[in-house]
Amino acid sequence: xxxxxxxxxxxxxxxxxxxxxxCSQNMNHEYMSWYRQDPGLGLRQIYYSMNVEVTDKGDVPxxxxxxxxxxxxxxxxxxxxxxxxxSLYFCASSSSANFGETQYFGPGTRLLxx
Amino acid sequence: xxKVEQNPLFLSMQEGKNYTIYCNYSTTSDRLYWYRQDPGKSLESLxxxxxxxxxxxxxxxxxxxxxxxRLSTLHITAAVxxxxxxxxxxxxxxxxxxxxxxxxxxGTTLQVKP
Numbered sequence: 001x002x003x004x005x006x007x008x009x010x011x012x013x014x015x016x017x018x019x020x021x022x023c024s025q026n027m028n029h030e031y032m033s034w035y036r037q038d039p040g041l042g043l044r045q046i047y048y049s050m051n052v053e054v055t056d057k058g059d060v061p062x063x064x065x066x067x068x069x070x071x072x073x074x075x076x077x078x079x080x081x082x083x084x085x086x087s088l089y090f091c092a093s094s095s096s097a098n099f100g101e102t103q104y105f106g107p108g109t110r111l112l113x114x
Numbered sequence: 115x116x117k118v119e120q121n122p123l124f125l126s127m128q129e130g131k132n133y134t135i136y137c138n139y140s141t142t143s144d145r146l147y148w149y150r151q152d153p154g155k156s157l158e159s160l161x162x163x164x165x166x167x168x169x170x171x172x173x174x175x176x177x178x179x180x181x182x183x184r185l186s187t188l189h190i191t192a193a194v195x196x197x198x199x200x201x202x203x204x205x206x207x208x209x210x211x212x213x214x215x216x217x218x219x220x221g222t223t224l225q226v227k228p
Contacts, residue, residue, distance in 0.1 A: 042220045043157075058215060107156050
């Protein structure tokens with residue numbers, strides 16, 4: 001089954017404790033992206049990757065890091081989480097940045113930073 | 115900086131009625147996407163609009179794009195309860211340049227009452 005998976009789905013952590021949210025897709029997609037969703041703000045793009053070893057900043061990259069060492073995986077790293085990073089995070093992928101096809105979203109990771 | 119604005123942000127309507135959700139954006143782009151999000155769920159792709167005058171229809175939903183007016187509409191015909199969800203539009207600020215960036219609107223929450 002074609003899917004985007006994220007882990008963990010729920011996470012409670014404390015300020016400053018490094019964490020990684022994993023994202024994996026099994027569709028051999030070139031393009032992957034991370035978003036955060038906050039009430040009233042819609043989704044905001046954090047980072048995206050056009051292909052392996054190619055990443056770029058979205059609208060709200062501060063406080064986040066990403067890497068794309070393999071095509072299927074695109075982890076999101078919070079080196080020193082702060083309470084303002086409490087949010088719902090979505091990973092997404094598509095066959096290319098030309099979204100003429102469709103973008104597939106993961107189930108989401110709900111993060112609470114205390 | 116590209117801004118994407120949806121209106122209304124909340125819409126309560128009776129079954130069987132028609133209504134339109136508007137998505138305005140502030141820069142020239144010929145790539146616009148519509149997504150649906152059910153409560154507590156992830157996003158699913160509804161429509162991809164890739165040129166001026168593009169029109170797509172699926173069931174009771176029809177989306178169109180007017181790049182000169184920088185406006186997309188999502189028209190709902192004879193609403194049914196199953197259409198209750200939050201609808202997002204998203205714009206590629208660089209159009210067909212395929213940069214990978216995507217800017218979302220705030221979302222329109224649609225509630226269809228029996």
